[in-house]
Amino acid sequence: MVATAGCAGLEAPDSGDTLYGPDGEQVTLSMVYATGSPPVTTTMEYIAQRLESLGFDVERNGLPYPDMLAQYAQNSYEGTTALNAGPRDEAVSQEPWDLMGGVGFNAFPRSPTSLRTFWVDVAERAVAQANFFGYNPTEALAPKFERAATTPDDAERRDLLGEVFGVLSRDQPVNFLVFDANIHGFARRVSGLGEPGPSFGYASQGRYFGEEPGVGGTYVSGRSSGAETLNPIRADDTESDARIRLTMDGAYELDNDDEFVPRWFTGYEASEDDTVYEFHIREGLEWGAEFGSMTAEDWVYYITEVHQAEPNWANSLNRAPWFRNGEPIEVTETGERSFEVRLPEPDPFFVLRPALWGAYCLPKGLVAEYREAEDGEGLNRDSGVGELAYTGNLGPYSFERWDRSSVFVASRNPDYYGAGTLFPEGAPFFEERHIQTFGESSTRLSALRAGDIQSTELPPDTVASFEDDADVSVLRTPTAFCNMLAYNQRANGWGELRKPGVRRALSTAVSKPTIAEDVFRGNAAAAYTHQPEYSRWYNDAKVTRYGGPNSSGIGAARETLLTALPEGYEYR
């Protein structure tokens, strides 16, 4: 008996196990994935085996992440190469592919309308800049995103975003797999760690050794990669930020509940229509290198002459939040230590966006020297920038040295503005903070076991052994980073992947709880849409859980597939 696609409800079990296409050949899917992460490699192997059970032949191709993006994600059209260079029927990647693993996108639960760049119609290139997989939603998502971004009505926003994430769960433009958890290993003697949560570590200035806060000791954290730069203008990687942040607190923080936590800024006021935000700068913030006090003039100059400058003379990598519809956002001083941001349209998320959240600033006196000549490279090479000499009392530690490939060293800043105000008197409590880079993961983990470093992130497969270590405490914090398997809906992918039913079938065959529990060893949460379940924008009633705990696996997947595929496909 032959089960033929297009005939809903056919009993599949009596037919063969192999899916044949109209050309009489077994349907082959080309899977590419990024190598280097054992959980990702195992996940891809698991998915490949599940799809083989569904009757496909799966060709696996693992390669380094940058190469994968260059050869498979970027596509070209009329001389332009980008992640969404043109129409999905014409703009295709250098190499053909069907499934792509080892990619993931942050779900931005604080400002989910930022996700437009992934999920609106691939034809809307100006917005859908990251839609490399060629997704065209079954319902128009752009207006929902647009309305959610501007409405002052929070209930309406939740409803709209709930619908968006519901559509994504049903459309399965990618197979949402799991949300990672960050797993931190700390030497047991480190105290004041704070509550695990999405913003874990936002108050790390208060950490100390022992039972009671007291100054002493060197705290070494081990990281798996090094920083790219200490120039805040050109820093867009977490490693650079981790080092800079030891010397500068930034404008403000957000806590685990997304509440504004004062740092350099004491507070803000928003207009009723969420178009005007006025921020207030703390008194007593002093730049180093004789640049005087931090004022609103520094901030306005920095935003307008660095982030918004045309051309981008300083090569700022943090420009995007300071433009709306291609136009710079208006920023003006309202006092010596206050300034306002005037948005062209309402944005209730503005404080939650990375425009000013955690933002750094450079003194006007330092930047202006290079601004007139548009000498961004000169500013970058300025020793004051490279050695963070301007940071004054703005952070808990002061730059000591940076031995590239090895360690970043900062010493306790006795003039720290936050001591006795934001944190207890005497803060920070370590004489020195070191951030040590490790090129080899096993050396980094050995250093934690040996007590040579005080904290590092742990791979899932090592957690159990560290939990048995009396000298190490293990903390898990949820992340909004969603691991995915992208389906290529451009012209060089399997054409049937454009059908939501086919994508649903493939996603149904893959059990997310299995990946979370068996591959990530319980250190991840199953994902069914591009929003974690703890997010306030996740509406369980609207989300369909393909590949969830109640999914009936291969049998159900096969039935869905048979229904979705056109005539000509059959199981034999």
Add this chain to the structure above:
Amino acid sequence: MYRYVAGRLAWTVFAAVAVLSAYFALLVLAPDPDAAVFAFRAAARGADPEAAARTYEQLRGGGALPVRYAEFVSNVARGNFGWSFSRNRPVNAAVLDALPYTLGYAVPAAAFAVVAGYAVGLYGAFNRHTGADRLLSGIAFFGVSVPNFWLGIVCILLFAVRAPEVSVLGVELLPLPSYYRTAVVHEHGFLSAANARQLLLPALVVGTGAVAANARYARGEAAEYVRATFVKAARARGANGYRAAYHALRPALVPLITVLLSDLLATFLAGAYVTEVVFQVPGVAMLSYEALRAGDTPLVVATTLLPVLGVLLGNLAQDIAYRVLDPRVEVNA
């Protein structure tokens, strides 16, 4: 002889320029996948992809190819390798900072490899097929075969993580540091006991392969002379074992020099990359590795030049040494 040396020097310079030009061409013409990562990050932020591409090009110090090559050749000729964008500092300074860290373990490892390797080899040659010879041969084969990265990781586990605390006269012997700390150098200096202590494992790992290689070669070469008439004559005149070994070593040194200078350098170069990454030694190999990953052409060229010059000069020195050690050898300029 002088003409010979001058000719070899000219060849060395030519070969160095050829290798560097080939490197430059390879690096410049090779695809740059990091551009895709940069573009992806920019797109995820909602940034304009074309503007992001321009920014990336500027950050990498791009420009017309002939101009870049001319600048590169001019810089190299003046001994100035230009600016490293990934280090945000002059290339020369980056290399000079890294060099002492590499020498810190490479020099002791080389000395260890020569002394221990020849000693083990000679012992084996004079005591062939004994139990001790078989044991040392086994260790030598193990040393040659074992991958440096595996040996490094195991050494860290044994001597840093699981080792008991051992002190003698108040000096802490074990455990050893689990990774290389530049802070020790800043506090105590390069030539300090504390620095020597943390260089012990990297030197051991790099040296092991070289010791084993030297031992095998020394054993093979010396074995030819153990039963030679002049060694027997020396023994007949009452020479003890050490003296007899000296007599056997002298003629064996000529072919061994070949091994010493070329194979040893090659072993070190291959081992240095792995060793520096495993032990986190911020030396020239680590610098080179990171420059390659970042596509930082000037820095790659500079860090490649050092070993290339090392091998070329090593070959030159080897040929000269060959002539000095055995005056019968003819040289042709």
